Amino acid sequence: MRIAQIAPLYEAVPPKFYGGTERVVHALVEELVRRGHEVTLFASADSRTSARLVPMAEGGLRLLGARDGLALHIAMLEEVYAQADRFDIIHSHVDYLAFPFARHSPTPTLTTLHGRLDLPEIRRILSRFPEQPLVSISHSQRAPVRDLSLRWQATVYNGIRLENFSFSSEPADPPYLVFLGRISPEKGPIQAVEVARRLGLPLKIAAKIDPADRAWAEVNFLPLLSTPGVEYLGEVDEQQKAELLRGALALLFPIDWPEPFGLVMAEAMACGTPVVAFPGGSVEEVVKEGVTGWICRSRTVEEMVEAVKRVDKLDRRACRLHVEQNFSSSAMAERYEVVYRQLLEEARGRGEVLPASPPQPRGPASGLSPWRKQGERPRPHQPARLGGRPDGEGHPLPQE
Template identity: 85%
Template sequence: MRIAQIAPLYEAVPPKFYGGTERVVHALVEELVRRGHEVTLFASADSRTSARLVPMAEGGLRLTGARDGLALHMAMLEEVYAQADRFDIIHSHVDYLAFPFARHSPTPTLTTLHGRLDLPETRRILSRFPEQPLVSISHSQRIPVRDLSLRWQATVYNGIRLEHFPFRQEPEDPPYLVFLGRISPEKGPVQAIEVARRVGLPLKIAAKIDPADRAWAETHFLPLLDTPGVEYLGEVDEKAKAELLGGALALLFPIDWPEPFGLVMAEAMACGTPVIAFPGGSVDEVVVDGVTGIVCRSRTVEEMVQAVRQVEKLERAACRRHVEENFSSAVMAERYEAVYRRVVAEARGETVGVPFEEGFRLRMPPPPRPRQGGGLGKGKAEPTAWGGEGRAQ
C-alpha cells in the first residue's frame, strides 16, 4: 500500500529529546516500511527514516525557534495534497489541520487525534467535519466528544519500538523513583517530589520546561530542587531515558488532566518498571492496576506513598509482557493496517463492515503473583528498611 504519513513539524522524527507524537510516528513508519509498504513521510528535514522523506521545515520547530509554525504546517499540507494521487491513503498526525484539504481530495485521509478533546474550540472544529475518518489513541480520549456524530474508525493504542527499551529484571540498588515528561501543573512534578521526600527515596526528574510553563515552574517547581535526593536532569535522549526508566523502582505519574495516552507509561513498563499513577484519561487503559502498576484512586500524596511501599511486590516481567502484547510498534502497525484497508475500500465504493467502533481490545495479563524475598535492593528482606521522612537506608 502507498501511504503518506504527515508528522507535526515541532520535533524531528524521531525527536532528539521530548516529543511523544513524533516518536509514535517514527515507530509506525519504520514498522510499515518493514512490512513492505511504500511510505512517504512529510516531516522536518532533520528526521531520520527508512521511508521516502519529504522535508517540510529546516528542523524541528521547537529547537530551531521558527516564529510561525502554523504557516509551515499549512505549506506542508498544500504539498501533501498536491501529491495526493501518488498515495492510496494519507495518514495525518496534525490533528484537525488537514480537514479542509481532506474534504476535497479523492485520496482518503485518516486522522489520528493525539491531543485532548475536552476543549470547546476542539469540539467546534470536530463538529464541522463529521465526515472525516478518525482514530483515537485511547477510549477515554473520546469521552468529551461522545455526544458528537463523528466517524470513528477505531481506537489504536500508541506503540513503541521494544528494542529501544530493554527489559531490566531488577531495579538499581540503591533504589530510586523517576518522573519523566513535562514540567507543568497538570503533570504533577510537585506531588512527585513530595512523595519521594515522604518515602525517603531519591527522585530523578527528566523533563522539559515549555515557555508557557516557565513562570509556573520558577514559582512552584524550581525552588523544590533543593529537596535532598531530588535530581533534575532536564531533557534526555531516548537511550538515556531507557536507562533511567529501567533502573527505577517505579515511575511516578501523578497527573491532573485527561491524559490521551501517556507514552512514558508504556516506555517504563517495557523496561519492567511499574507505574504509580493518579487516575485520569487513559491511565486505567494503559496500566493494569495491581499487575503492572498501582492506580491511586484517592489522588492523594499519602496513597501514592503507600503505593511506593508496595510496588516491589509487582512482577516486572508482567510489565514487559503487557507492553509486548498491546503497545509495541508491531501491534500498532498491524492495527493501523486493518483501518487503512477499511478506509481505502470504503473510498473505492466497496462494501465494508461497520467501523471498529469498540477499538482493539487489550490483552490483559494474569493477576499478580507474590514476589519471593521482598525488600528494596539486593539483600534486603523488608520494605521497612527504608521509608519514613529520611533518606533511603
C-alpha cells in the same frame, strides 16, 4: 500500499528529546516499511527514517525557536495534497489541520487525534468536519465528544519500538524513583517530589519546561530542587531515558488532566518498571492495576506513598509482557493496517478513489518543498542538508 504519513514539524521524527507524537509516528513508519509498504514521510528535515522523506522545515521547530509553526504546517499540507494522487492513503498526525484539505481530496485521509478533546474549540472544529475518518489513541480520549456524530474508525493504542527499551528484572541499587515528561501543573511534578521526600528515596526528574510553563515552574517547581535526593536532568535523549526507566523502582505519574495516552507509561513498563499513577484519561487503559502498577484513586500523596511501598509485589516481567502484547510498534501497525484496508474498501465501494499514480517528476512550478532542490531526495537514515531558518513560533496542536 502507498501511504503518506504527515508528522508535526515541532520535533524531528524521531525527536531528539521530548516529543510523544513524533516518536509514535517514527515507530509506525519504521514498522510499516518493514512490512513492505511504500511510505512517504512529510516531516522536518532532521528526521531519520527508512521511508521516503519529504522535508518540510529546516529542523524541529521547537528547538529552532521558530515563531510561526502554523504557517509551515499549512505549507506542508498544501504539498501533501498536491501529491495526493501518488498515495492510496494519507495518514495525518497534525490533528484537525488537514481537515479542509482532506475534504476536497479523492485520496482517503485518516486522522489520528493525538491531543485532548475536552476543549470547546476542539468540539467546534470536529463538529464542522463530521465526515472525516478519525482514530483515537485511547477510548477515554473520546469521552468529551461522545455526543458528537463523528466518523470514528477505531481506537489504536500508541506503540513503541521495543528494541529501544531493554528489560531489567531488578531496579538499580540503591533504588530511585523517576518522573518523566513536562514540568507543568497538570503533570504533577510537585506531587512527585513530595512522594519521594516522604519515602526518603531519590527522585530523578527528566523533563522539559515549555515557555508557557516557565513562570509557573520558576515559582512552584524550581525551588523544590533543593529537596535532598531530587535531581533535575532536564530533557534527555532516547537512550538516556531508557536507562533511567530501566533502573527505576517505579515511574511516578501523578497527573491532573485527561491524559490522551501517556507514552512514558508504556516505555517504563517495557523496561520492567511499574507505574504508580493518579487516574485520569487513559491511565486505566494503559496500566493494568495490581499487575503492572498501582492507580491511586484518592489522588493523594499519601496513597501514592503507600503504593510505592507495594511495587515490590509486582512482577517486572508482567510489565514487559503487557507492553509487548498491547503497546508495541508491531501491534500498532497491525491495527492501522486493518483501518487502512477498511477505509480503502469503503472509498472504492463508493467510487471515490482510484489506484495511486506512480511518482512523477515535479515541474519547476510545482509545490516542491522549499527545503530541498528540485530532484533532490535525502537518503534513508540521514538528515537533509539545509540552509536558512524558518521564521515562526507557537504550537497549535495539543500534545502529550
